[in-house]
Amino acid sequence: MxxxxxxxxxxxxxxxxxxxxxxxxxxxxxxxxxxxxxxxxxxxxxxxxxxxxxxxxxxxxxxxxxxxxxxxxxxxxxxxxxxxxxxxxxxxxxxxxxxxxxxxxxxxxxxxxxxxxxxxxxxxxxxxxxxxxxxxxxxxxxxxxxxxxxxxxxxxxxxxxxxxxxxxxxxxxxxxxxxxxxxxxxxxxxxxxxxxxxxxxxxxxxxxxxxxxxxxxxGHHGHEHHVHHRAVSLDVPAAVDPAALADLLEDPPTSVHRVKAIADVATPSGLRRFVAHSVAGYVTVERARRPAGEPPHSVVVAIGPDDAASSPVDLGALPAAEGDPAPSSPQLRRLTRFL
The missing domain is CATH 3.40.50.300 (P-loop containing nucleotide triphosphate hydrolases)
Known part of the structure; x- marks a missing residue:
């Protein structure tokens, strides 16, 4: 997709x-x-x-x-x-x-x-x-x-x-x-x-x-002007906790302007892949195609200007613990309600 x-x-x-x-x-x-x-x-x-x-x-x-x-x-x-x-x-x-x-x-x-x-x-x-x-x-x-x-x-x-x-x-x-x-x-x-x-x-x-x-x-101006950003990323061979991802999308740190995630989530019917975006409080989530038999893999990136005065973004709570059962319906709905 x-x-x-x-x-x-x-x-x-x-x-x-x-x-x-x-x-x-x-x-x-x-x-x-x-x-x-x-x-x-x-x-x-x-x-x-x-x-x-x-x-x-x-x-x-x-x-x-x-x-x-x-x-x-x-x-x-x-x-x-x-x-x-x-x-x-x-x-x-x-x-x-x-x-x-x-x-x-x-x-x-x-x-x-x-x-x-x-x-x-x-x-x-x-x-x-x-x-x-x-x-x-x-x-x-x-x-x-x-x-x-x-x-x-x-x-x-x-x-x-x-x-x-x-x-x-x-x-x-x-x-x-x-x-x-x-x-x-x-x-x-x-x-x-x-x-x-x-x-x-x-x-x-x-x-x-x-x-x-x-x-x-x-032809616009004769001087270079660079506006730099910083990115904190998580790239793991694992599914993510949908409730934790929803929390980050809904309420990112003040230093973060944009969040993008391509995340696998365990469901009772198997792994599903979602593409999620958050910009200034506006959240969108879309379903994405997962190749059959592919192991779980999730990527989350939080982007903000490098001069922002705020604590680093903690993405450690996003991956689901190994062996955890599939999330409950309320946990899953926290994320899928943005579809």
Missing amino acids: SESVPVLILTGYLGAGKTTVLNHLLATAHARIGVVINDFGDVNVDAALVAGQVAEPVSIAGGCLCCIDDPRQLDDALRALARPGLDLDAVVIEGSGLAEPPALIQLVLASEVPGIRFGGLVEAVAAAHVAHAESGGWDLEQHVKAAAVVLLTKSDIAPPEELARTRERILAANPHTTVLDAPHGAVDPALFFDAAKHTVPEGAQLPLWEIGEAPGEH
Whole structure:
């Protein structure tokens, strides 16, 4: 069974640097990315800015995604991008500056397009321009409440005290988000999806690609900007405890932005394999095919920025003890309720 494609939502007020973030992601991710560009107005200006870099662009013009008359417009775009033949690593929806994040999230969560899953909301905030944006009606606290990651764009030109004040306000409004400096829109794609999954060496597990190309190589900026991540992984020839895995997915440590698991679980009818994802409190679980007769094998990776101040992630409780009976129905339901 092929994995579903993560759908990321990229939002921020007008001028916050969304398109710069998107261009950096497209130029450095070493991945196949589809894009839905939501332009407010009749002229697709943003579509022109990313032309030539995107694997499969789809544009919805004439309105904000959260208030379009027919939500099927978004479904049509996602359906076009979720075609198995495209084999995309991710889809990015660039919302207009007027988009309300909770409404955008609900549109993606309510989508009936097969083969996609919500991959997190990313909010771009230019700290030096927050006061100006708020004078126009934008609300920092409301817009970051649902964000998996908040990117402080243009952080290289913002006064240090303004950066610190903006960071404090964001974390007060959403203690579970990850706040990252993103000068020139630099962000590590490994925080959101498995970059370059098509080109890793045979046998490698869950590729985590380091940003390799400087934005200057694509004509954007003349300086390199690397945003590093750290990953804690568990790779064991064993089944996992479904309740322990559900706990990690539902309530990961504050330093963890994303959890991915390809896990075998013992059931009364035999071993079953699941692929699970957790991004900022949003959990998805899918069944996966297990080759007949293959011994149990589970891989779990927790990913977060390497500057996060938190204790290491403890994955020691995940493997089921050897000889344990199959988990009870309530234990198993803790995980399968996310299917």
